[in-house]
Amino acid sequence: MKKSGKIPVVPDDESLAMTVGGVRFRNPFVVGSGPTAKWLDQLVLADRSGWAGASLKLAFDPEPYISLPPRYRFFRKEGYHAFTAESRLKFDECLRLIESGRKNTKDLLLFANITYVGDKPGLQGWMDMARKAEAAGAHIIELNMCCPNMSFNVTLTENARTEQTGASLGQNAAVVSAIAEAVKGAVGIPVFVKLTPEGGRIGDVARACFEKGVACVCSTANRLAVADFDIENLGQGPYRLQDEPTLACFSGPWIKPMALRDVVEMRRKGGPAARVLGTGGISSWQDAVQMIMCGADLVGVCTETMLHGFDFLPKWLKSIREFMARNGYAAVRDFRDLAVERLASADRLTLHGGYAEVDLEKCNGCGLCEGVGHCRAISIVDKKSRIDRAECLACSTCVDVCPRGAISMKETGILERKSCKKN
Ligand SMILES: Cc1cc2nc3c(=O)[nH]c(=O)nc-3n(C[C@H](O)[C@H](O)[C@H](O)COP(=O)(O)O)c2cc1C
Numbered sequence: 001m002k003k004s005g006k007i008p009v010v011p012d013d014e015s016l017a018m019t020v021g022g023v024r025f026r027n028p029f030v031v032g033s034g035p036t037a038k039w040l041d042q043l044v045l046a047d048r049s050g051w052a053g054a055s056l057k058l059a060f061d062p063e064p065y066i067s068l069p070p071r072y073r074f075f076r077k078e079g080y081h082a083f084t085a086e087s088r089l090k091f092d093e094c095l096r097l098i099e100s101g102r103k104n105t106k107d108l109l110l111f112a113n114i115t116y117v118g119d120k121p122g123l124q125g126w127m128d129m130a131r132k133a134e135a136a137g138a139h140i141i142e143l144n145m146c147c148p149n150m151s152f153n154v155t156l157t158e159n160a161r162t163e164q165t166g167a168s169l170g171q172n173a174a175v176v177s178a179i180a181e182a183v184k185g186a187v188g189i190p191v192f193v194k195l196t197p198e199g200g201r202i203g204d205v206a207r208a209c210f211e212k213g214v215a216c217v218c219s220t221a222n223r224l225a226v227a228d229f230d231i232e233n234l235g236q237g238p239y240r241l242q243d244e245p246t247l248a249c250f251s252g253p254w255i256k257p258m259a260l261r262d263v264v265e266m267r268r269k270g271g272p273a274a275r276v277l278g279t280g281g282i283s284s285w286q287d288a289v290q291m292i293m294c295g296a297d298l299v300g301v302c303t304e305t306m307l308h309g310f311d312f313l314p315k316w317l318k319s320i321r322e323f324m325a326r327n328g329y330a331a332v333r334d335f336r337d338l339a340v341e342r343l344a345s346a347d348r349l350t351l352h353g354g355y356a357e358v359d360l361e362k363c364n365g366c367g368l369c370e371g372v373g374h375c376r377a378i379s380i381v382d383k384k385s386r387i388d389r390a391e392c393l394a395c396s397t398c399v400d401v402c403p404r405g406a407i408s409m410k411e412t413g414i415l416e417r418k419s420c421k422k423n
């Protein structure tokens with residue numbers, strides 16, 4: 001981690017600022033809970049780089065029942081980050097971090113990302129935890145209903161039961177919203193709920209939370225999946241200094257399309273007044289704009305900060321300001337949801353009729369396009385690709401297959417919806 005360095009001063013800018021749950025965020029960017037929000041010097045750097053908030057590493061009360069030295073692996077080509085071994089905070093460590101974070105940062109909003117695993121009856125444990133985090137100085141409580149790497153991982157891998165935390169709890173709208181309501185009643189600071197996409201009910205769980213008046217729902221946590229492994233050496237997992245392959249927590253660019261979908265669902269279920277924090281696979285300012293256009297008010301970033309630290313943010317903020325000026329947006333709210341409104345349902349698409357055409361100058365007769373498995377239109381004649389327009393479905397796969405950019409689509413006009421359906 002760079003300890004010093006020339007981080008450009010980020011002037012506060014009302015066009016990027018917003019208020020969520022009565023708390024002002026200087027811009028939409030929050031360091032997602034994880035290994036880059038675990039130590040004081042990380043918080044100091046994030047504050048200096050202009051991040052609006054940081055969600056501290058998950059803390060357990062009384063203490064984590066699984067906590068291991070971390071083993072991470074970033075699969076650059078595939079675009080995902082995967083891990084299973086991870087260390088978590090004990091609650092008293094979290095409280096000390098909040099206290100020192102408040103003393104040593106100026107503008108950074110601190111989220112206490114918490115889960116209760118003790119034996120206090122009912123919801124008392126959650127409420128007490130939240131009260132203590134508030135007393136230590138947390139600006140926001142973020143209930144962790146998302147971690148797939150503790151009970152959910154154990155249940156899925158071994159079919160065994162353990163304490164119910166994170167993604168195991170987070171699929172149950174009634175339980176999540178009851179905990180959220182109780183915690184909301186116990187503290188004066190805003191309560192956010194970070195939800196899981198596991199179980200496919202994130203929109204419904206979000207709606208249940210909104211109905212209980214939570215300040216903001218957050219997505220997307222890691223997804224459990226199987227990382228690439230060596231088929232010649234099954235005993236050796238993909239991690240360095242760890243033997244076994246596992247169901248791993250996936251993050252990074254690979255999860256962005258699914259994270260965007262989660263945010264769209266949350267926004268649609270919550271309506272325009274709801275507040276949503278969207279996280280998952282954000283690795284550029286354009287990704288962040290897409291996340292906002294899909295319905296996010298705030299944008300969380302974790303894996304990118306693991307790989308590159310914090311000081312890319314000023315460049316992102318500058319680019320977003322330029323993008324806003326180019327497009328006439330005075331505030332982030334002006335482009336929030338724009339993609340949600342545009343997403344058409346499968347039965348309401350406007351399709352253009354057409355066919356594929358080959359540029360014979362560019363075609364070298366390699367024959368790759370002839371191999372398209374669902375196409376009866378292409379044949380190679382005299383070392384050139386020939387396309388029979390009558391057989392062409394206009395699907396456009398050949399355009400993607402051709403390595404020489406020799407194929408393009410020609411349009412013949414808009415198809416009637418009725419004729420689209422028949423195909
Ligand atoms: C190593 C690692 C540890 C994480 N730990 C936590 C955690 O303690 N609490 C939490 O809510 N999310 C945790 N996350 C999830 C991230 O905050 C984020 O939601 C997820 O990684 C997707 O965003 P990204 O693609 O920007 O990383 C962790 C992610 C990673 C990669």
Ligand code: SF4
Pocket residue numbers: 358362363364365366367368369370384385401402403404405406407
């Ligand atoms: S893939 Fe492209 S270059 Fe190869 S035969 Fe088809 S059109 Fe020609």
Ligand code: SF4
Pocket residue numbers: 355356372374375376377378387391392393394395396397398399
């Ligand atoms: S557009 Fe589809 S159907 Fe038409 S030639 Fe290309 S691959 Fe074949």
